[in-house]
Structure formats: C-alpha cells, structure tokens
Amino acid sequence: MVSTRIDWHEYFMNIADQVATRSTCDRKHVGAVIVRDRTILSTGYNGSVRGGVHCDDAGHDMENGHCVRTVHAEANAVAQAAKNGVRIDVSEIYVTASPCLTCFKLLANSGVRVVYYKEFYRDERISQYARESGIELVFMGKQTSVIPGADDVPEREPTPRAI
Numbered sequence: 154m155v156s157t158r159i160d161w162h163e164y165f166m167n168i169a170d171q172v173a174t175r176s177t178c179d180r181k182h183v184g185a186v187i188v189r190d191r192t193i194l195s196t197g198y199n200g201s202v203r204g205g206v207h208c209d210d211a212g213h214d215m216e217n218g219h220c221v222r223t224v225h226a227e228a229n230a231v232a233q234a235a236k237n238g239v240r241i242d243v244s245e246i247y248v249t250a251s252p253c254l255t256c257f258k259l260l261a262n263s264g265v266r267v268v269y270y271k272e273f274y275r276d277e278r279i280s281q282y283a284r285e286s287g288i289e290l291v292f293m294g295k296q297t298s299v300i301p302g303a304d305d306v307p308e309r310e311p312t313p314r315a316i
C-alpha cells in the first residue's frame with residue numbers, strides 16, 4: 154500500500170498556510186513557521202502592532218504602494234521567539250511568500266539557515282544576500298518561476314534532504 158502521508162516539508166508549509174489565515178492585512182496574507190529538528194519553535198503572520206488597529210477596521214496605511222501597518226510574518230515569528238526566550242539559531246523557516254529584504258536580513262542575523270518559500274514576493278535582492286551569507290533559499294511552490302536572476306543560487310527540490 155502506498156503511503157499518502159505528507160512529508161515534513163509539506164507538513165510545515167501547510168501549517169504556515171494555516172498561520173497566514175490569522176493575518177490582519179488583506180492585501181497579502183503571509184504565514185511563517187520556524188523549525189529546528191522537526192519541532193516548531195515559533196510562528197508568525199503579518200499583523201498589526203500588538204494592541205494596534207487592524208487594516209480591516211482602519212484601512213491600510215499605504216506608503217510607496219505597500220501597506221506598512223503590519224509587522225511581517227517572518228519578523229513576528231522572530232519576535233515571538235524573542236518574547237518567549239526561544240533560541241532560533243541554526244533553524245529553518247517555512248514562509249508562504251519569500252521574505253522582503255528587511256525580513257531576510259533579520260532572519261539571517263537570527264541564525265536562520267534555510268528559507269523554504271512557496272511564492273516569490275517582490276524582492277529579488279534576497280538571492281544575492283542569501284548567496285553571500287550562505288543561507289539556502291528553497292522554492293516549494295508549484296509555479297515554474299523562481300527568483301529572477303537567481304540562476305546561480307542553489308535552488309533545489311525540497312524533498313531530497315531529510316530534516
């Protein structure tokens with residue numbers, strides 16, 4: 154009998170999808186799950202500052218074509234770890250959309266070593282930063298496009314390496 158049990162990568166990305174449903178800005182719902190040794194260390198979605206108004210209620214806070222009201226999912230996952238005193242050095246993150254440059258830098262300096270993402274979002278500079286900092290960017294989406302100009306970034310299928 155063929156097992157239909159999903160692999161760990163799908164498992165964590167599915168959880169990131171669920172986390173994204175808590176987003177407070179409907180311009181884009183993003184979810185992030187930080188993992189080490191198949192254990193979830195922290196999660197985050199793009200949401201307003203703690204106690205602040207939500208875009209759904211107050212409208213978006215637009216700047217240069219982007220809503221800046223929310224803390225991004227990846228940043229919130231790092232913040233949640235910090236708030237609870239959870240070490241995330243040498244961890245991996247599953248995020249439903251590729252990090253913006255600011256979040257990428259935050260992840261890099263928090264010790265996240267692998268970024269699994271499902272959809273490319275906006276900033277191709279992360280491929281260069283990833284290369285320079287030795288961080289793996291792993292595309293897990295269905296669409297054929299990868300990060301523009303990232304031909305020499307070691308893109309690979311997420312399944313061959315067991316975690």
Ligand SMILES: [Zn+2]
Pocket residue numbers: 177178179180208212213214220221222223
């Ligand atoms: Zn918004």
Ligand SMILES: [Zn+2]
Pocket residue numbers: 225226227252253254255256257
């Ligand atoms: Zn970001």
